[in-house]
Amino acid sequence: MKRFLSIFLVLCLLLSVVGCNKPTEPATGGDTPAPAETPATETPEVSDVIPYDGNGKVAIVTNTLSQNEEEYRSAQQMVDKYGEEKILHVLWPDNFMAEQEQMVSIVSKIASDPEVKALIINQAVPGTNAAVDKLLENRDDIFIVYCTPQENPPDVSSRADLILQPDELKMGDNIPVQAQKLGAKTFVHYSFPRHMSQVLLSTRRELMKAKCAELGIEFVDATAPDPTGDSGVTGAQQFILEDVPKMVAQYGKDTAFFSTNCSMQIPLIKACVDEGAIYPQPCCPSPYHGFPTALGIESGDYSENSLQHVIDETTRILDEKGVLGRFSTWPVPVAMMGTVASTEYAIKWMAGEIADKDTLDIKVLEECMAEYAGVSVVTSPYAETANGDTVTYDNYRLIIMDFLTYGE
Structure with missing residues (x-):
């Protein structure tokens, strides 16, 4: 998990804020505002849901529907595919910048479930590191994924096992x-x-x-x-x-x-x-x-x-x-691809198809992305250079794609 990296370089990230089954309510505090006029989605047939195999649960934390619908819907796709016994969908508070304590409480509640073996956070908004630090005080067995993190990359890389974001x-x-x-x-x-x-x-x-x-x-x-x-x-x-x-x-x-x-x-x-x-x-x-x-x-x-x-x-x-x-x-929707691909990767790890939690299998990861995207997807590691020295973070994967121009 590379928890002991300490690199004093400052580069922070992006992106402010961001269906069928109801997501888990955030722990403690007020209610998440209900989304208005959301498009209807079909409930999957029972035969479409992959039965729970007992290998563990994946918790997916996303922004609310009003903040980013793609992130929300991507988690719901995983719930639809694997069922609520396998996938736990939880929401960040809408105004996360003012609800840092609630974020800590949300992640702590997830960590209290011993069956949760993977945590995917999309987006990893400001305050995610503090919430994950609380989790790491008691558990180091959870596979942690950050999508589009907004905190210092070296700090992010020292906490998460996998980080995904567009380049x-x-x-x-x-x-x-x-x-x-x-x-x-x-x-x-x-x-x-x-x-x-x-x-x-x-x-x-x-x-x-x-x-x-x-x-x-x-x-x-x-x-x-x-x-x-x-x-x-x-x-x-x-x-x-x-x-x-x-x-x-x-x-x-x-x-x-x-x-x-x-x-x-x-x-x-x-x-x-x-x-x-x-x-x-x-x-x-x-x-x-x-x-x-x-x-x-x-x-x-x-x-x-x-x-x-x-x-x-x-x-x-x-x-x-x-x-x-x-x-x-x-x-393709890169935010949705991040949730889906990292969930599929985590499930493979929980099933024993990937042996080492702390060393990424990039080939398997890119195959998970390509399966979703329908095209080949190649990632590259994030690197920082200071005073002539370059530090590369192999668990921090950057994604770039060609453009779809409407009309061509």
């Missing part, structure tokens, strides 16, 4: 290049101080600025309200809806927009469609992330057929709106 720094180059391919002459980057205090996100922004300068694209650094602040998610979304038209009026339709926040993607997509602007990628790359709700598409049960339906309908609607060829994303 944010590589995106610093890839997203402006994609924006230029879509016709962008200006690039607007929406974020807020909490995200920009995370060095990995601020570093990605600097890489975007440098790449835009190299490509001859004007870079606009725009500050939006923090959805966890006083204005809440609604206020942040309303800001985007009102600000994008102003930006387009100032810089023209050949303006690409990017936001670091999940809850801003729906209004950002809608505003870009309405204004005829450019949208190279959601913060969490996926055909599901923002597109269905913004365009009025039924997401279905998030199966392979549903994914293709969402892609086809997105293409059709963007064509009708006259903006085909100006929107893109990744071909």
Whole structure:
């Protein structure tokens, strides 16, 4: 578990916040707000559920449906597949930044169940390390997975057995290049101080600025309200809806927009469609992330057929709106892939198919990802360089994919 690494390097990460069976309520404290108008999903047939084999349980902690539907739905897919005896789905509090004690309580309650042998956290929001530290005081036998962590990578790597996230720094180059391919002459980057205090996100922004300068694209650094602040998610979304038209009026339709926040993607997509602007990628790359709700598409049960339906309908609607060829994303929902692939890996480990908890079997991991994605998936280890020395974290796996451009 590499618990004794102590590397004084500072790089933090990303992503603010983010079906059929009801998730377990968070331990202690208030109720999680009920999601409104969620798309219906079908309850699986009994024959579709893999019987509990007694090897142990997997606990999956996700954000609420209102914060990130993909993370929530990916956990529910695992519940549907393996049953509630095998998979325990638990929710972070909606306003996790103000509920750190509740996060500790949630993880402690999970650890108190001796049958839980794996813990998957998607997203590993700020405060996850403190919650996991409490778990590690009493148990060191749990296989711990962080997806899209937002705390210092060396600290994260010393606690989790597996970390998964998109390669944010590589995106610093890839997203402006994609924006230029879509016709962008200006690039607007929406974020807020909490995200920009995370060095990995601020570093990605600097890489975007440098790449835009190299490509001859004007870079606009725009500050939006923090959805966890006083204005809440609604206020942040309303800001985007009102600000994008102003930006387009100032810089023209050949303006690409990017936001670091999940809850801003729906209004950002809608505003870009309405204004005829450019949208190279959601913060969490996926055909599901923002597109269905913004365009009025039924997401279905998030199966392979549903994914293709969402892609086809997105293409059709963007064509009708006259903006085909100006929107893109990744071909599969990377947030969902993180939950599904790490759950399947953990189940293989619990069944004895993977012998060593502390040494990843990268081949098996990538096979789990490829089975979900339907395409080959290759990961690379996270590395930091300081004073000429490079430290590589083999349990911290970075993911990058080619773009799906609607209309190509």
